[in-house]
Amino acid sequence: METASTIILIGSSLLIVSILTSYLALRIGTPLLLIFLGVGLFAGIDGVGGISFNDADSAFLIGSIALAVILFESGLDTKLSSYRAAAWPALSLATFGVAITSGVIGVAAHFLLGLPWIESFLVGAAVSSTDAAAVFFLLRVGGITIRDRVRSTLEIESGSNDPTAILLTAMLVEAALHGWGTPLELAGFLVKQIAGGAVLGVLGGAVLAAFINKARLDPGLNPVVTLAFALFLFAGTNELGGSGFLAVYAAGLVAGNVKLRGALGLRQFHSGLTWLSQIVMFVMLGLFATPHDFGAIALPALALAVLLILLARPLAVWLCLLPFRFSANEKTFMAWVGLRGAVSMLLALVPILGGLPGGQVIFNTAFLVVIVSLAVQGWTIGPMARWLKLIVPPRRGPVERFELELPGGADQEMVAYTVHPKSPAGQFQLEPFD
Template identity: 60%
Template sequence: MIFPAFLIAAGLVLVSVMTSALAFRFGAPLLLVFLGIGLLAGEGGLGISYDDAESAYFIGSLALAIILFDSGFDTKLRSFRQAAAPAITLATLGVAMTAGLVGVVAHYVFGLPWLESFLLGAIVGSTDAAAVFFLLRVGGITIRDNVRSTLEVESGSNDPMAIFLTVMLLELILSQEAPGALWQDLLYGFVVQMGLGILMGIAGGYIIVAAAKRITLEGALYPIGVVSAAICLFGLVGMLGGSGFLAVFVAGLVAGNMRITGHVGLRRFLEGLTWIAQIAMFLTLGLFATPSEFLDIALPAIAVAIGLTFICRPLAIWLCLLPFGYQRNETAFISWVGLRGAVSILLGIIPLAGGLENGQQLFNAAYIIVLTSLLLQGWTIRPMARWLGLIVPARIGPVERVGLDLPGRADHELIVYRVVKDSPVLQGERLPRWARPSLVVREGRSMRYQFAGRLQEGDLVYMFIAPQYVRLLDRLFASPKKLTQDDADFFGKFSLDPAKPVSALVDAYGLRAVPEQHLDHSIADFMKQRLGGTAEVGDRVNCGSVDLVVRDIGTQGEIKEVGLAVDQMESQPHIPLFLSGGEIWNWIKKRTGSG
């Protein structure tokens, strides 16, 4: 019996891997493919019977812990700082508001009692980190940095809130205690879970990094040791009553930004392990479902999914982001990228395992909502980003580069570039002093950089650099990219000196949307203040009839080049919803003045 089990399990994983090529080619949400394969292999397809709720929840929880650790590990601290306030607001208050609004819809659509309706809202209240990270990072979508950071931090940190709400509401339904006393206990539990998750996640991240630096292991064992330590942290925090999911995300954030020993190797190991975790979780949850039971509740579940997509999440996102100055199109995109995924299905198992009378109905409804979300939103992320004008055009072409860890050094890497045709280094652009080129391999012969002469096409250049400088060298070794008309429109047709005062810009264009206290500041300082202290290529600052666009930044994050885009609002879609806080304030002042 054991050998057929191995054959079936490995075969399903292999089929999932092989079909990924079709998903990439046709733009399908890859996680939907994994989920579909699980459904086809289950009772409604090949007939594989799997109904063990506890093992399904165990596999899903372990896979989710790995995915969240990888999500934190790959999140830059700069991005986290930039998006922390709005993203955490979305991950807590936003999830609670979404769950409440979905609960109202579910009550009238399904006719469930109020608490069970809110329980369904909590189950589908959070976005799925695996789906969002895949579509934003692997899917090749380059969007404005503040929007990307907000989505990544939100999706990586909102699962603990959804888990807490699900468990809390299930206890309320099943408990015989007085609701008032139970609410106090649950509020205390929320503080303990989140507090322990954050504090032990920070401590665990520092301990993992310190141990990796001090303990000498075989190179291949470092990644295994780090991941095992993260899973130990997940289990320990859960045993102590904290949120293990939040703890592993925070630990990954700490470890990923401290340049842990073997960072490059660990990054590759985590990438492969996360793919396995995603495939295993989606296949398991696909096998666990019974599609024949979906028909009875398909229409009401789809109605709830549409309400969630077009009303509940957009309203919650808009209200949460009002204080943070997001533009209409940015708020619209963040509300659209609210994909539901394996986490919602995983949470749908909890009422089943807890013996809730309507548990099967809630699980089936959550499953259909996830399928609808992946079909509706997963296929349209790229077109939506393009329509809203959020895709940042690439400023450079492809780069051929390989990075290698240095033994015992986390602050430098060995980078190997292949010199490609028409790259800036072939056109005479000099390498910066900090690049430290040491070796050139030309036609199979190695030579010191000092004696290699002018670089030639096909040369391999070896150099030791700090990781933060890699993207700057990429520009020197990249193939050229011609700026199209659309790219020129995005970055602005006019160039400004970022060192010039804002007053000169105001005088030239008669702008009225710039506060007087900023007139003496340089354009660069004004933009960084409006962008929250950090800037990335493609970031925009609206000044009424014009947009200031970051075209280039320096090694220390300073703005080196600014573009001026005139009348950009005319080319943007006119969305009647998602008014920004500034637009609402201007409308109030206008109405008050006219009155």
């Protein structure tokens, strides 16, 4: 009883501290995800809290659930119109871009860290994908407005490149433990993961939307249904050999682009749940880290972070976007918005779970690379966009929506708009009643 209360007290205290520090961080422009990570480090084994948390299995489980929730909400909030404008360049970055980045960093890690080739490429695979949580947050909440095609490319890439990095990591761990399979086996594994995740995700999203619209449950139950279904789809797809992360993203994308009963309430629920997932995931990974081990690999990890930011990511972006009409400034900006985050640290847990000798070194290296990425790139996205002259005026539109439950089951909304002071509509004044 006392142990349970202690755990709940510590967990809620960390959440409260994360929320309070995030309020201060917004005022000074600090990347929030870096703040959440810092809270975990501060409370961890080498911090003031002294909390010892070294259970890699639990860390991977919690992180996977949180990432599934984040990716579902990312899909739910992405319009298909974005895909029409940016699907091919984004998918090019999400596949070939991940492979190029992984290869460059893998070669560098072999010489900087002295790891065997397979473990070196595991470092590259772990940090090869951009982080959906970081990119979505900084582009949508960061206070900057850029061209739709550039923003959509970055958001779609960050939401769809995780399966590629996960596949690379899984294949490399399997190769380290049991040797390489035949090319046919590797191709079959890739096809099963990608095709299985995409097909089950699309079907799952369609089924979820149809159920929500036809079942007409109590509005309070709809968010519970979507959450349970997303987690069921994630785990079920993984069990069938597909990519669960791709499946939940695709399901959210499908459900978010059809008329959905109580859609506004669902989006608000999942937005709040995504905040909670981000806080829990980053604080938990901060608790899992062991800073006293960082000294041995600090300089190589810093060198890898610099290579990732200034060489590997720009090379991948410029090569992958050659066939597409992006300006030099736009390519430079997309190369800079290559933030690494929780996905990199979760993938770096896989070698530890697999029992590889260099597993802890891989995790520590990925952890330091993520910190440098969030600190350097996350702090400078706004200034970089302004320096490259990519800021565009924000669109005027509805600022608040309120769902109205009217008799007959009709879905109606009341929308509040901001009226510009010089608009003719703003010249009317209502006279007070006597």
